[in-house]
Ligand SMILES: [Zn+2]
């Protein structure tokens with residue numbers, strides 16, 4: 001079968017590899033037909049040779065936090081490996097122990113592999129499922145699209161994926177919801193949901209602050225979801241007109257900021273927020289977002305903070321009883337509620353898609369310098 005690979009940093013190409021097969025009775029095989037680009041994939045896709053060597057040097061010198069090597073290996077993005085981990089797929093085969101999923105079902109594929117019954121899964125920490133992420137050193141993730149350090153699951157821009165514990169892992173796209181609308185539900189869209197929806201549910205008058213940028217689509221999804229979740233106020237800050245326009249289209253109040261200065265890019269504003277979504281992927285963004293919180297406010301850092309010893313305003317957080325949540329997204333537990341919300345409200349998540357491309361054009365489209373790439377092809381007729 002054909003799979004899009006990161007050949008080396010900055011280069012993708014199609015690679016032939018054997019089709020996965022049903023290996024366990026609880027497995028399903030699925031055929032992705034919508035795939036979208038996680039904001040994090042822009043990092044390896046846009047690393048040229050010079051930047052890659054600079055990144056390797058920074059990892060060697062300790063300027064990049066050693067935890068990064070634990071997550072993605074000491075020579076990250078070396079390639080070749082199947083890239084891509086956000087997909088909507090069609091079930092094409094099920095093992096004999098699968099009782100819920102059926103051939104032909106249209107499903108969201110969560111980016112991380114999980115069993116649904118271990119201690120971590122029962123806590124909702126499905127991206128840290130201990131059935132697939134042993135506590136031994138050398139692996140912190142088990143997922144699609146991150147290369148051999150995260151298991152041999154392959155990338156989702158491929159013809160077949162093997163899904164273990166399929167009845168648990170896969171979640172059907174609700175009837176009437178366009179798969180293109182929820183293309184990113186396997187990771188970024190649901191990551192945005194977890195930063196906004198749980199806190200909004202506890203605070204009827206919640207005010208929301210979103211700092212956009214590095215995690216481009218997550219910040220925009222968060223702004224749009226916050227508006228539709230009925231937040232009292234949603235302020236979106238960014239320096240890029242294309243993203244500001246999308247946020248404004250969602251109904252957020254947008255603010256253009258200047259990131260050319262070294263210090264905080266945030267304007268002095270009197271507003272304080274219950275929820276802050278830090279999607280700029282910068283330490284300064286984290287500090288800015290934390291300092292905007294109301295008493296008891298919660299900031300979610302959705303970006304990568306690669307630098308060693310990222311500074312945080314801890315006394316400021318103490319003074320406001322602030323909470324900072326960071327970490328990989330645990331998509332599976334949130335999917336049913338989020339998909340139901342989108343089915344009920346018609347949230348137009350596809351507004352964030354800045355490049356909708358044909359599957360066969362993935363080599364040109366997937367690395368494009370744009371906010372959100374979505375690839376698509378026709379599903380099979382399995383009736
Ligand atoms: Zn991702």
Ligand SMILES: [Zn+2]
Nearest residue numbers: 115118121129
């Ligand atoms: Zn588990």
